[in-house]
Amino acid sequence: MSQNADLTLSRPKAPALPTLRLPRLSIHTLVVGGVFTLLALPLVATLGYALATSWGATLLPDGLTLKWFLELWSTPRFQLAFARSMLVTLGALVLSLVLVVPVALLAHTRYPRLDTWMNGLVLVPFAVPPVVSSVGLLQLYAGGPLPLVGSPWILIFTYVTIALPFVYRAVANSLRTIDVKSLMDAAQLLGATPFSAFFLVILPNIRIGVQVAVFLSFSFLVGEFVFANMLVGTRFETLQVYLNNMRGASGHFTSALVITLFLFTLLLTWLGNRQSGHAIAKDANA
Amino acid sequence: MKRLLPAWLWLMPFALVFVAFQMAPLGWIAVSAFQVEGSWGLGHFQEIATSPFFRQAIWRSLEISLVSSLLGLIIAVLACHSLTRTSGPLRRWMIAFTNMTSNFAGVPLAFAFIILMGANGVLTLALQRVGLIDDFSLYSRTGLIVIYTWFQIPLGMLLLFPAFAGLRADWRDAASLLGAGRVAYWCHIGLPVLRPALAGTFTILIANAMGAYATVYALVNTSYNLMTIRIANLVSGDLFLQPNLASALALILVGLLAMVTLIQQWLLRRSHHVAER
Structure with missing residues (x-):
């Protein structure tokens, strides 16, 4: 040291x-x-x-x-936990993009007041500690018409709400850098439907902003423990819950797990920052 | 989009998910906290106010948050001040490193501290050998304050550094030309300029510490009495589940966080009035 x-x-x-x-x-x-x-x-x-x-x-x-790392990486329980974490995180990110992009687009083009509203709403998941939210989530979805507690679905939906601040801000900021209205009009004049104009013209233009949001929220969601442990726990063991359950194991083994998780987070953050670096370089060239 | 569906309909899926998984749970807490055996009442709040056990949890949460935020803020201020005086490459490198450590939180952080400062931790053994400490426990109040302070430092630095970078060198030069010493410069220029950033950062650090759960849970499970630990234990413990009592305690936590924010806003507004006069 x-x-x-x-x-x-x-x-x-x-x-x-x-x-x-x-x-x-x-x-x-x-x-x-x-x-x-x-x-x-x-x-x-x-x-x-x-x-x-x-x-x-x-x-x-x-x-x-390197034997602790090799032992960890060849443990089936670790591999399964890794796969589950990827599934939940990717599911939440895809769903949040599908839900948030139309909102950001409409806030940008049609309802300027909606943007003010959204900027307030995205603060809610930041301001409320996860322990507090999970009290309500546990009561609402433990039984009743939507018994989601214990299934990966409740994690996916909850992660959509906590990724919202990252995803909405990133998408809204990248929409601000392009002239959405003219691009849409031009595409439609050339015979595109609103749908294909969106997918073929708008989406490629905000791609970098979306990628930055995805990488940053990815690393944030992979590190999430409170919801994963309280709402689902061992019934769908994700990486953080697995680490917590390994507290009795050898310190060398858990250290290898901690370092693996940390390097994975670093890689995602680095990819995200590299993307935003590209975006800045592109803007500077334009 | 006009031809397909009314535009506002595209907002509905998002609104539905956000209401169902963010607003409805909060609404449920706000309602159930006041539900005592089927009727409205303040019974749960009375129970918390009169129970030494819950009062201890609230007190310890406040204590650990205040102490660790203050220590974290002081170290972050010193580090940011020194960073503005170091060379460009070292500064950029250190900020990148700080960013990296701010990602290191929750359960992994607890495990790293067990390796470092647990009963057989590397640092514990080394310090014991030198004779600096004789009985340090990571699982005690002191131990928790150490680990909380550790995760407050990078957050504090990231929030404060832009404000420190905004202190311009010519202000210092102008002050010293007018005869101000180092103390006078900080009293009349440095600190007043930094005050909003310091107050805002302190508020965020307190909120961060009050809501922290993963690290302390991974470290002591439920054996250290804190608000977040009690709330979680009331809804997912092994013994008696009391979700309504958990709601009341959660509401108190949210109320305390709101109060800290309001005090900060009030102080900030007051300082603006003073500045205007």
Whole structure:
């Protein structure tokens, strides 16, 4: 860990800086290095544990190995949990796009007041803690005409509502960058139906915004635990619930699981940021 | 779209799902909290107010949220201030890293802290050997404050950094030309400019901590008494399920969050009035 801190500390010394400001700079670099160390500690320790053959009462692990990762990835229960998480997350994202894109389109073209409304509505899932929502969801859908509790469906529908802030804002923002009305009119003048004009002209134009929303909400939904555990639990075990149920397992095994989940989230966030980077580059070129 | 169906009909599927899975559960909570054995009443709120157990849960939630938000805010302020004075590449790299750690939350975070600071954790053993600590428990109040503070720091930094980046160097130069020292600069320029951002960030951190459930559940299951733990246990525990009591407690939690936001707005408005005078 001290090696890490040294790395960051030595970094800013490389560029030639005015000698007068150097002492003050190093204090600030020290603070940044300290906070970095603080934030990196749990991650580094978990990574070390996941790669260690054994790590007893010593400061450093005895040896390095990939066997915990290989063991995890070949566990059928992990593979199933992974597949279930993908199913629920992809289902929720597809459904939320199908539901939200028409709303964003109409808010942009026909009902400007609707946009104000939606901007207020998207705050609700942010403001209400998941524990609170799940109290109501459990009572409403445990029995009665829609007994969804315990099935993946309730997760899909609930995830649609909590992904709404990301999805709506991203779609609405990308619609703002194009002239929807002229594009629709032009396509229809050339003989397209409103439907094909939407799918062949509007949708390709907002594709990047939609992709950014998908990647960001994907990583957010894969990390969701509260709804998954309270509404469904072991009846449809997703990745986070699986991790929680593995608390009795070897620390090396769970560390490999934690690192795997974290790397997966990082990959999705990176893909999302890369897409938005492309969008900015494209705008700058235009 | 005109020819196919009336346009507003395209809004209906979304409205249906949002009402059924977001608004209706909230409505159910607001109604059932006031339902005592089939009739309207404040019985559940009375029960919570008179029960030492529930009062402890509310108190501990407030305590942990306030302490961890304050610690997180202080560390985030120091880090952001130092970040504005470091070189461009280091700054960009650190912001990317902060963004990365802000994704690290919930159950994985609890497991990482067990590895690091649990009874046989790497850091616990190292600090014990040096003699810095003798009995630290991650599963105690101190332990929870440590882990809450950890997840508040990256969030606080991400929310505060834009405000710090907005402090312009020529303000500092102008102040020092007029004879202001470092303290005077911060009292009269730096802090007043940052105040809305600081207040807003503090509110978000408190809300974040008050509503947190996954980390603490993965860490202590139900053995530490917090509001979110009690609410969840009342609707999905193994013993007596009391959904109406859970609704009342959930309503109190939402009320506390609303109150924190209102206080912040009120303070902000008051500071604007002072500024205008």
